[in-house]
Amino acid sequence: MYLTVTQTVAMDCYDVVRQLWDYLDGELTDESMDAIRAHLAQCKQCYPQFDFERTFLEALAATRREHPAPNMVRRKVLAKLRKAGLEV
Amino acid sequence: MTGTISSAEPDRVATRRFEVEALPWLDDVYRFALSMTRDESDADDVVQETFLRAYRSWHTFEPGSECRKWLFTICRNVFLRLRERERRRVDYGGDDAQLEALASAQESVGSIAEHADVLSRVDLGPALERAIGELPEVFRSAVVLVDVEGMAYNEAASVLGVPVGTIRSRLFRGRRLLQEALVIFGRDAGLTAQASCEV
Numbered sequence: 001m002y003l004t005v006t007q008t009v010a011m012d013c014y015d016v017v018r019q020l021w022d023y024l025d026g027e028l029t030d031e032s033m034d035a036i037r038a039h040l041a042q043c044k045q046c047y048p049q050f051d052f053e054r055t056f057l058e059a060l061a062a063t064r065r066e067h068p069a070p071n072m073v074r075r076k077v078l079a080k081l082r083k084a085g086l087e088v
Numbered sequence: 089m090t091g092t093i094s095s096a097e098p099d100r101v102a103t104r105r106f107e108v109e110a111l112p113w114l115d116d117v118y119r120f121a122l123s124m125t126r127d128e129s130d131a132d133d134v135v136q137e138t139f140l141r142a143y144r145s146w147h148t149f150e151p152g153s154e155c156r157k158w159l160f161t162i163c164r165n166v167f168l169r170l171r172e173r174e175r176r177r178v179d180y181g182g183d184d185a186q187l188e189a190l191a192s193a194q195e196s197v198g199s200i201a202e203h204a205d206v207l208s209r210v211d212l213g214p215a216l217e218r219a220i221g222e223l224p225e226v227f228r229s230a231v232v233l234v235d236v237e238g239m240a241y242n243e244a245a246s247v248l249g250v251p252v253g254t255i256r257s258r259l260f261r262g263r264r265l266l267q268e269a270l271v272i273f274g275r276d277a278g279l280t281a282q283a284s285c286e287v
């Protein structure tokens with residue numbers, strides 16, 4: 001597996017930026033995750049882009065809580081299920 | 089242990105499991121339904137039908153697997169059927185190939201980050217919610233499942249019934265469209281001018 005290490009060292013800014021979203025989503029191999037993490041820790045060019053994408057994705061995730069099911073919907077669902085045999 | 093509710097006499101254990109495992113996802117299913125229908129009354133119908141179908145096919149749910157993913161898959165199918173009924177042809181199918189091509193062509197390295205300072209002044213929450221609502225459906229469902237609901241690519245792929253690579257390209261295109269929408273939002277709010285003064 002030493003070959004992989006040699007490969008990851010060669011990762012340049014283009015490769016890093018191209019895979020930023022995969023990286024932030026944790027969808028890369030362990031080797032690629034490590035290589036990008038290492039690159040970001042020392043690259044002044046890529047870090048702002050990374051920081052921007054992270055902020056953007058955090059803002060997207062934060063839109064999640066704002067739509068609880070209305071009580072009316074909950075009541076209708078329960079009524080339907082009771083009719084179908086659920087004892088709630 | 090596998091309980092079945094397909095027989096005439098409902099299995100109490102299965103029923104109880106449905107109550108404990110499926111019902112708590114009601115908010116999530118509603119949110120997902122609303123993200124697809126973008127209409128509260130339609131979302132209401134979709135959610136009711138989803139839980140009814142889920143209850144009736146509860147015996148097919150594998151205990152220990154992800155119940156939310158299972159419910160979302162049902163919800164997605166209910167939504168698609170509703171659409172089909174309304175339009176005979178789902179908008180999802182028509183320019184699908186075109187949108188998919190657009191998505192995979194979108195591999196350019198982002199220059200949007202240049203607008204990072206603009207975006208930092210935009211109230212991102214409401215702007216994003218509006219922008220998500222305006223995304224073409226193929227991109228919206230991928231963004232909602234992965235970015236809002238926090239699913240892994242393979243889970244989202246399973247809910248939408250497409251390959252993981254398709255999720256990835258739809259997701260990336262959807263995100264880029266959202267960022268572009270935010271930049272326009274910031275521009276309309278007069279934030280670009282302020283930002284450029286500081287450069």
Ligand SMILES: [Zn+2]
Nearest residue numbers: 013043045046
């Ligand atoms: Zn770099």
